[in-house]
Amino acid sequence: MDAQHQLLQRLQKPSDRKIVLVVADGLGGLPQIPDGPTELEAAATPHLDLLAAGGVCGLHWPVLPGITAGSGPGHLALFGYDPLVYEIGRGVLSALGVAFDLHSGDVAARGNFCTLDDRGRVTDRRAGRIATAEAARLVEKLRRIELPDARLFLEPVREHRFVLVLRGERLDPGVGDTDPQQTGIEPHAPKPLRSDARTTARLVERFLGQAHELLSEERPANGVLLRGFSQRPDWPTLGELHGVRACALPTYPMYRGLARLLGMEVGVDSDADLTGQITALEENWERFDFFFLHHKEPDSRGEDGNFVSKVSAIERLDGAMPRIQALQPDVLLVTGDHSTPSRLRSHSWHPVPVLLASRTARPDTAQRFGESACRAGGLGLLPGKQLMALALAHAERLEKFGA
């Protein structure tokens, strides 16, 4: 356990004060035109602005200045896990993303369908980004493969992507990627990175041999590439670290899987909309004292490059605030897991606005919720992984350190 976790665990105070963490995925942005507002600044957010005016604001670096966080690391930081210490393998993250029930001991890998030429060299690492349905058909075909002493699970993801999971005795994820990350050469053989991983590497080799046989007549997807072999990590839960009973309200599989991995109970159906998520928050209110409400849309619209849609997505979250506030949480923390400026059509490293509303907040000069206002806020610029301690402190759930 790292030093921050030891400290927080040691300072835990029994309490039923309630914390709501609202994550607007990809919240931070960039102006569309010079001197223009960001998406958040362009949005009409009267409720968030009022909260910002009465609370304390700031900006957080999800990982470190200059580092663009994926959704996994971005969320881990928000839950108080140093994303550089707690790393989730790509295989596991992909399995969580399709709601695969990963057992401890399973080895998961991220798979790509690819195109190979007649000499076995990769000509397209993504097989022309084949349609999801086509990939699903191929996955079905590969499910015929049988391996000695191990069960094989395959799940399609999106386009050319799939997940491979091996289940058996004493499997070891220390297997090198077969994806060469370039074209014009053959895929790598699955190399054991340590002696304990030899059996697993041999299983992967057998899988690949049979897969390439089964796919030999297919075009363009006549090969597969694997990377990110990994196992479900055994990390301390949010309850263990922070003494909270945590309820997660995300609808996307990856976030549901991540929440379960950290010992949170998922309290909402995966097909709920934002209104349904808030209803689930209300229904679970009495049973828990930490709530993670996830609003995916700003990130998706940012990745679409659609400034106006991202603005609307943020405004929809603003419209949901009154019902959250009506529950009177002791601490209401609103932020994002990373920035997704629509101008860049991707995640970015820019610091993310933070708003913390609580009876114990020291008011600052931020009168609205936006990048510029937050820059002058009382929390300054701080690492994302430190926000959880602040939320616990404002909920008066932490003892004093030293006499």
Next chain:
Amino acid sequence: MDAQHQLLQRLQKPSDRKIVLVVADGLGGLPQIPDGPTELEAAATPHLDLLAAGGVCGLHWPVLPGITAGSGPGHLALFGYDPLVYEIGRGVLSALGVAFDLHSGDVAARGNFCTLDDRGRVTDRRAGRIATAEAARLVEKLRRIELPDARLFLEPVREHRFVLVLRGERLDPGVGDTDPQQTGIEPHAPKPLRSDARTTARLVERFLGQAHELLSEERPANGVLLRGFSQRPDWPTLGELHGVRACALPTYPMYRGLARLLGMEVGVDSDADLTGQITALEENWERFDFFFLHHKEPDSRGEDGNFVSKVSAIERLDGAMPRIQALQPDVLLVTGDHSTPSRLRSHSWHPVPVLLASRTARPDTAQRFGESACRAGGLGLLPGKQLMALALAHAERLEKFGA
């Protein structure tokens, strides 16, 4: 020695430039009413405001964002000691607090008088918070206890609290707390946490046996609980780390003890008032080049929950500034060891205002000394443990790092 200390020690430059560190204990606060000023902002502080206008301001996190510092960790940070690395045990801190002359090798523990029922279970961990005089009588009684091969010292503290010190050969503080931290169960036996601590644990057991016999007819204090077994740490002194001759001017025992622990000379009587402390500063001016002036009152009034009294306590410090300034220190650093908002009646995690006045300060926009003004100051938000390096730098007492 940790990395920060190694760096500072390496960059030491012989110098007679003088630094005055004024610690207004519990300085940071919260508004009493929404949109109102904090205690510091409500106080009329013309001298501090002028210093802030000409100097550079900021806010510091005593330990980490969200962590509420005790006075020990808060002060260690201000002296440049990482409070997460340099931890003082509760027993040692209690001994320092009653000005007990702790030798190296002594084992100290914090004691509580408690109430036990007829089956030996704790019914009140504080024996109804008996009066200090009553505890002193009981301590006197317990002083009759004799231990083989070890001397026993007992000192009353306040109400139900006392300090126990064992002095002997090869004592080891690795003894578990006997305080079960809850009622309804028996106190724990004093368990050795490592084999070297077996003798010490046996001594503690004998002490407890005799103590409970001597207290058996007493009510409500018929038992004792011990915790925080610890030894005086052997840390580098301020002189070793920073190359300063340090003079401490606190009147409260804990701070006097802590200053001595760090190799400072205590230059004021314990019954001095603020005026007396300033006189002591003047009298010691020529012999030292680092001065720690401690003003306890803002913290005490904050813990009383008395906003107006805390304001007055801060104003009294402001009134003392001209005499300090008349000495023309090269660096004058004014801050607190932590926040003590009167609204919370306790220490808190909120960042603490900092003011650094020096010929080499780069002026900023802060025109007065207060939480909001400091937030916009040139030092930003920084860890408390980094202030000492800044003070040394502004006193031009640090060499360049690298060529």
